[in-house]
């Protein structure tokens with residue numbers, strides 16, 4: 001059995017890397033839905049259905065836990081899947097399985113509060129002091145998940161999300177540094193104009209953006225703290241598997257990488273992040289035991 005890691009493409013490798021470091025003995029299966037990337041401009045219904053298919057493929061391949069290493073799937077699909085398909089699926093599947101997202105640990109990192117904490121609403125709102133700027137896909141931005149969940153917990157934080165349509169796809173396709181730099185700078189400036197100043201902190205709310213975190217760092221004023229998702233997600237998963245030993249995550253340190261797209265080598269941008277050539281094997285429909 002294994003931990004499944006799912007993304008529309010290679011962005012989830014930024015999360016996968018941290019998970020593997022945290023749980024080196026566990027077996028991991030990574031699935032990139034490159035036949036359908038990018039998710040950020042798809043409808044909610046499409047994102048829910050593609051995420052469901054990805055989870056089912058990973059369960060059938062031997063995953064007991066699936067981490068949605070994708071903000072778009074976590075923001076748009078996770079709650080829907082948990083309350084509909086997953087609830088039913090778990091009853092009939094024959095072994096314990098679950099799907100976890102990456103929004104909760106990110107909000108905990110941004111607020112410094114456990115997820116269970118919701119601010120008591122007493123009297124008028126406190127004046128907003130600290131501004132968090134979030135860079136995300138259009139679908140994540142439209143879900144307003146970060147604004148809603150942070151506002152429930154910390155009324156002294158103001159959240160502005162900047163949708164960056166096309167950016168995840170540029171990263172996925174291995175666009176050059178100059179083109180990426182220009183696009184990221186334009187989005188940082190667009191957010192600054194909307195807020196009226198630069199944000200005090202930033203969240204890279206799309207796992208693809210983590211692969212070009214240095215370009216965000218350079219476009220933001222020097223020293224702007226960036227909340228990185230991978231360490232927060234890795235800590236949350238480590239705590240989760242300790243609390244839930246009933247999920248079998250394997251213990252032979254096996255790594256498998258699959259794509260619904262063509263099993264080509266990934267771009268130099270991705271390989272530079274990964275530190276080695278990376279070729280995915282092709283998978284189309286839910287096969288039995290990809291790690292066998």
Ligand code: DGL
Nearest residue numbers: 011038039040071072207
């Ligand atoms: N990497 C994903 C995310 O975190 C999805 C990007 C996309 O497919 O648009 O949102």
